[in-house]
Amino acid sequence: MILTRFQKVYSIVFLFLLFFITSSVISNSHAADVGNCLLCHKYPGISRIDEEGKMRLFYVNESIFNNSVHAKVKCEGCHTDIKEIPHKTAVKVDCLVECHIVEPSTEKKFSHKDVDTFLNKSVHGMVDKEGNEKKYAADYPGCKDCHDNPLYRPLSFFKSVRPGISEASLGRCRVCHKKDEFIYRFYNHVTTRLHKSRNPLNIAEVCARCHDDVSLVERHELSTKAVFSYGETFHGKAARFLSEKIPDCLDCHVNKGESVHQMLSKNDPSSSIHENNKGKVCATIDCHPSASAKLAKYAVHSEFSLKQSPAQYFFTFFFIVLTGGTLLPLMGIIFLDLVRRFFPHATIGRRK
Numbered sequence: 001m002i003l004t005r006f007q008k009v010y011s012i013v014f015l016f017l018l019f020f021i022t023s024s025v026i027s028n029s030h031a032a033d034v035g036n037c038l039l040c041h042k043y044p045g046i047s048r049i050d051e052e053g054k055m056r057l058f059y060v061n062e063s064i065f066n067n068s069v070h071a072k073v074k075c076e077g078c079h080t081d082i083k084e085i086p087h088k089t090a091v092k093v094d095c096l097v098e099c100h101i102v103e104p105s106t107e108k109k110f111s112h113k114d115v116d117t118f119l120n121k122s123v124h125g126m127v128d129k130e131g132n133e134k135k136y137a138a139d140y141p142g143c144k145d146c147h148d149n150p151l152y153r154p155l156s157f158f159k160s161v162r163p164g165i166s167e168a169s170l171g172r173c174r175v176c177h178k179k180d181e182f183i184y185r186f187y188n189h190v191t192t193r194l195h196k197s198r199n200p201l202n203i204a205e206v207c208a209r210c211h212d213d214v215s216l217v218e219r220h221e222l223s224t225k226a227v228f229s230y231g232e233t234f235h236g237k238a239a240r241f242l243s244e245k246i247p248d249c250l251d252c253h254v255n256k257g258e259s260v261h262q263m264l265s266k267n268d269p270s271s272s273i274h275e276n277n278k279g280k281v282c283a284t285i286d287c288h289p290s291a292s293a294k295l296a297k298y299a300v301h302s303e304f305s306l307k308q309s310p311a312q313y314f315f316t317f318f319f320i321v322l323t324g325g326t327l328l329p330l331m332g333i334i335f336l337d338l339v340r341r342f343f344p345h346a347t348i349g350r351r352k
């Protein structure tokens, strides 16, 4: 049943495509699209119902792609299996393939293999130090689990004339460099790395899909739903109000100067949040410069749970009772007072 419907939809898509191909002039100016993939994929309607009955969209927004970090990568650089057109169903992209781009300082072909090395050394690596696969290996994140949102934030995002471009500083490059295309490209390349591309809330969202998953937390014997408990503290609440000044997950869980992919378990002595190192995380110049190591005793992942943090639990419980116990009687008195003001002669029952 599903297959026949799929075939129907497929043939409609195909007819549409034929129409577009015959009617559109092959005029793709963008350098990355050597294989002319956007010839078909630039049409917003390009989609089909797959074998499981799910709708899939195959549209690639040209302007988002051309402004993304991968703009210079050819489509085939990542979709390496697509060699002829019309093409068959694509295999999943491997983020670690070498592409045609050359890294200028070594002049070697570029790939993200180093990131994988960092990731494997981290608590998120699928194999342990001896090289054996860890238990529940499927729970560990691969590149695409964390990198699925095309975020792009310009350096001076509230003042920018164009995304990523501050006209004032561009003028400085123009003093010496003559071609705007060159200037824009490298200006963007550098400035987008001078700050994080995700704000604290976006980062927390990346982690939440696993770290707020109750069954995953239990399977791995973690003590808290980390994003939820972050959200319970001042840090997380400020993140929700889009503050950029408060620490996000990476500020605490990554040693300064190391790849963000090298997060370690709290039991690892070289981890930034290991018992002996925690104090240093709080006392950085950006956060609490004059704090003593004791500040790190403050539970940054505290849940309203008797089991996890009894002190906080009773403290919060006390304040709920105190607030409720004060406000409710007070509101009762105000209410009775209002009734008496509006109905001065009202009585309950019959007056003798």
Ligand code: HEC
Pocket: 013, 017, 035, 036, 037, 038, 039, 040, 041, 047, 048, 058, 075, 076, 079, 082, 085, 086, 087, 088, 089, 090, 091
């Ligand atoms: C002749 C039009 C056409 C051209 C040109 C084209 N595609 Fe496609 N592509 C399609 C259609 C139609 C589908 C969806 C149908 C399907 O899955 O069989 C699709 C699907 C895809 C998919 C998803 C496949 C899946 O099932 O996961 C990828 C990835 C893809 N194309 C990449 C490319 C790349 C890369 C190029 C350039 C080298 C390219 N396409 C050129 C028509 C085209």
Ligand code: HEC
Pocket: 033, 037, 038, 041, 056, 057, 058, 059, 060, 065, 070, 073, 074, 075, 076, 077, 078, 079, 091, 092, 093, 144
């Ligand atoms: C940096 C690598 C990269 C580049 C460059 C790239 N893609 Fe993709 N593309 C991916 C990934 C990753 C996915 C997600 C599916 C997967 O994991 O294979 C994907 C998925 C797709 C899909 C299927 C969407 C879906 O829902 O399954 C299409 C169609 C597609 N790409 C077309 C293109 C076209 C056309 C270009 C060139 C303009 C292009 N891609 C360039 C990495 C890339």
Ligand code: HEC
Pocket: 069, 095, 096, 112, 115, 116, 119, 124, 141, 142, 143, 144, 145, 146, 147, 192, 193, 195, 196, 197, 198, 199, 203, 206, 250, 260, 261
């Ligand atoms: C646990 C989640 C996670 C996993 C898994 C992960 N990354 Fe990342 N990655 C991040 C975060 C978070 C950042 C920093 C983003 C920011 O600054 O906004 C980042 C940054 C990067 C950057 C630097 C981007 C820039 O322009 O500064 C690259 C490149 C990268 N990751 C590639 C990869 C590759 C390749 C893999 C797979 C081997 C991978 N990542 C796996 C979370 C992850």
Ligand code: HEC
Pocket: 169, 170, 172, 173, 174, 175, 176, 177, 183, 186, 187
């Ligand atoms: C005072 C003049 C001057 C200013 C201002 C200047 N540059 Fe340059 N830039 C140069 C010179 C000269 C070179 C080549 C020197 C070298 O190779 O060491 C260069 C090299 C570069 C390169 C390396 C090119 C390559 O292929 O190796 C990049 C990228 C670059 N500049 C970008 C910028 C950007 C972006 C700005 C503005 C933020 C800027 N420059 C401002 C003079 C300048």
Ligand code: HEC
Pocket: 123, 124, 139, 140, 141, 142, 145, 146, 203, 206, 207, 208, 209, 210, 211, 216, 220, 222, 249, 250, 253, 263, 264, 265, 266, 267
């Ligand atoms: C695809 C799922 C997944 C995603 C996404 C993910 N993690 Fe994890 N993370 C895990 C698993 C599984 C473990 C448990 C490792 C273990 O059992 O030792 C873990 C462990 C950790 C630990 C170590 C806990 C300890 O033992 O002290 C930290 C810290 C951590 N993750 C931070 C993050 C941050 C920050 C992000 C978001 C940038 C993130 N994770 C995204 C799956 C994920």
Ligand code: HEC
Pocket: 203, 204, 207, 208, 211, 221, 222, 223, 224, 226, 227, 230, 235, 247, 248, 249, 250, 251, 252, 253, 266, 273, 278, 299, 300, 301
């Ligand atoms: C202010 C610093 C700070 C921030 C921000 C922070 N953490 Fe933590 N995290 C810690 C410390 C310190 C620990 C060690 C346990 C403790 O002392 O509560 C920890 C523990 C953890 C653990 C292990 C839990 C366990 O005990 O089993 C995970 C997982 C984790 N954090 C993930 C995250 C994620 C995801 C975020 C972002 C939403 C985040 N952390 C934000 C400091 C921080």
